[in-house]
Amino acid sequence: MIKKIVPASSLKGEVILPPDKSISQRAAIFSLLYDGISEVGNYSSAQDPQSTLNCVQQLGAVVQERDGKLVIKGTGRKQLKTPEKDLDCGNSGTAMRLLSGVLVGAGISTKLVGDASLSGRTMTRIINPLEQMGAHILARNLAYAPLFINRNEPLKPLKFDLPIPSAQLKSCILLAGLFGEEMTQVIEILPSRDHTERLLNLDQKLVQGRKIISASLSDEIPEQSYTIPGDFSAAAFWLVAGAIQKDAELLISNVGLNPTRNALLDILGEMGADITIENERMEGAEPAGDIIVKGSDLKAVDIDPKMIPNCIDELPILAVAMLFAEGTSTISGAEELRHKETDRIMAISKMLKAVESSFEEKEDGLIIHGDPEFAFQSAEFESFHDHRIAMASAVLSLKGIKESSIKDAESASVSYPTFWKDLDKLRVES
Numbered sequence: 001m002i003k004k005i006v007p008a009s010s011l012k013g014e015v016i017l018p019p020d021k022s023i024s025q026r027a028a029i030f031s032l033l034y035d036g037i038s039e040v041g042n043y044s045s046a047q048d049p050q051s052t053l054n055c056v057q058q059l060g061a062v063v064q065e066r067d068g069k070l071v072i073k074g075t076g077r078k079q080l081k082t083p084e085k086d087l088d089c090g091n092s093g094t095a096m097r098l099l100s101g102v103l104v105g106a107g108i109s110t111k112l113v114g115d116a117s118l119s120g121r122t123m124t125r126i127i128n129p130l131e132q133m134g135a136h137i138l139a140r141n142l143a144y145a146p147l148f149i150n151r152n153e154p155l156k157p158l159k160f161d162l163p164i165p166s167a168q169l170k171s172c173i174l175l176a177g178l179f180g181e182e183m184t185q186v187i188e189i190l191p192s193r194d195h196t197e198r199l200l201n202l203d204q205k206l207v208q209g210r211k212i213i214s215a216s217l218s219d220e221i222p223e224q225s226y227t228i229p230g231d232f233s234a235a236a237f238w239l240v241a242g243a244i245q246k247d248a249e250l251l252i253s254n255v256g257l258n259p260t261r262n263a264l265l266d267i268l269g270e271m272g273a274d275i276t277i278e279n280e281r282m283e284g285a286e287p288a289g290d291i292i293v294k295g296s297d298l299k300a301v302d303i304d305p306k307m308i309p310n311c312i313d314e315l316p317i318l319a320v321a322m323l324f325a326e327g328t329s330t331i332s333g334a335e336e337l338r339h340k341e342t343d344r345i346m347a348i349s350k351m352l353k354a355v356e357s358s359f360e361e362k363e364d365g366l367i368i369h370g371d372p373e374f375a376f377q378s379a380e381f382e383s384f385h386d387h388r389i390a391m392a393s394a395v396l397s398l399k400g401i402k403e404s405s406i407k408d409a410e411s412a413s414v415s416y417p418t419f420w421k422d423l424d425k426l427r428v429e430s
């Protein structure tokens with residue numbers, strides 16, 4: 001689908017976000033592992049969480065909808081079923097990596113498949129440690145899906161220093177570890193999103209600035225009954241859209257505010273954005289609140305590489321904010337972006353090139369020469385079938401002089417099925 005976007009003179013109104021994608025997927029997987037019934041409110045209808053929900057049903061979870069909640073009867077760790085068909089993770093790296101951990105832990109032999117994008121993303125990062133735990137994993141060219149997962153020997157505990165700050169890798173190993181008699185430990189230097197530790201209430205210790213997270217069979221899996229907050233990574237599009245539009249005022253209600261996820265708030269704050277947080281509260285184990293953003297003058301910023309894991313999915317839209325900020329901004333230490341749904345450094349570069357802006361692409365990031373008066377006529381954007389690139393291009397399109405277009409815009413549904421409707425609702429026509 002090619003989406004045409006007419007520029008807007010401003011943005012006004014209230015945004016109701018899609019439920020958090022990372023938490024939804026964990027709610028499904030952890031409910032499967034809980035030996036009892038969980039009631040999950042506000043589960044995401046986006047493609048990735050729906051892929052995960054289908055997979056957990058194939059593994060034995062019984063899912064019903066009641067009063068807008070998902071009622072999930074789990075199998076517990078001992079009664080998981082061997083799926084009759086391949087587990088299809090669709091576009092979701094989170095589904096493939098977290099489920100691989102569960103399958104290895106449970107000793108279930110099965111095949112995991114994904115779409116073309118997911119089948120092009122490296123799985124070596126999980127294959128190596130899972131093989132150290134006793135798994136045997138066959139992968140195309142030793143790295144790519146489909147993955148044939150098998151474990152014929154006893155599960156071995158692992159003490160694992162995370163070689164990259166990845167919440168998917170961390171969660172994968174901890175999930176496998178939850179099936180072991182002996183304790184598995186993951187050691188994290190740079191904090192990545194901590195939904196797994198929070199929702200499973202895993203033991204965590206800080207030792208000389210490193211976080212050590214432990215998991216074993218003796219950990220009880222908690223019931224997963226809570227309401228999932230709105231997705232901060234979806235809010236990011238409106239935070240930037242509001243910040244760069246003159247006279248904009250957006251209320252983004254019920255946003256997940258997990259501190260390992262929301263570095264974008266600090267970054268936009270440093271850039272001079274007018275952002276207020278209200279009504280802060282807890283939604284189960286996760287903090288949430290409402291955010292008001294108003295249009296303002298932005299200045300350039302250099303992102304500390306240590307912050308990258310806490311804003312990794314927000315970097316495509318942050319690049320748009322940088323384009324309208326006074327001065328030169330830099331993103332560095334973000335090579336992980338090259339391993340997402342597409343090579344996102346390349347995709348951001350193409351987006352910035354489509355509007356003829358001034359920037360440099362680096363191996364691990366970008367240098368963007370911004371200008372609050374930056375203007376372009378119109379552009380034809382490629383989304384590369386990547387939801388975050390499609391939505392970032394849409395926010396940029398609102399600033400054009402004439403209509404722009406975005407290719408394969410339906411990819412937004414991977415995380416945000418109502419994005420295009422929300423855009424129409426919030427825009428104030430030029």
Ligand SMILES: O=C(O)C1=C[C@@H](OP(=O)(O)O)[C@@H](O)[C@H](O)C1
Nearest residue numbers: 022094165166167168169312313
């Ligand atoms: O654990 C998760 O839910 C996710 C972790 C991140 O990936 P990595 O762990 O590969 O960095 C993030 O990019 C992805 O959107 C969701």
Ligand SMILES: C=C(OP(=O)(O)O)C(=O)O
Nearest residue numbers: 091092093094313340341
């Ligand atoms: C990278 C993402 O997701 P995943 O890795 O789960 O496909 C994302 O949603 O931006």
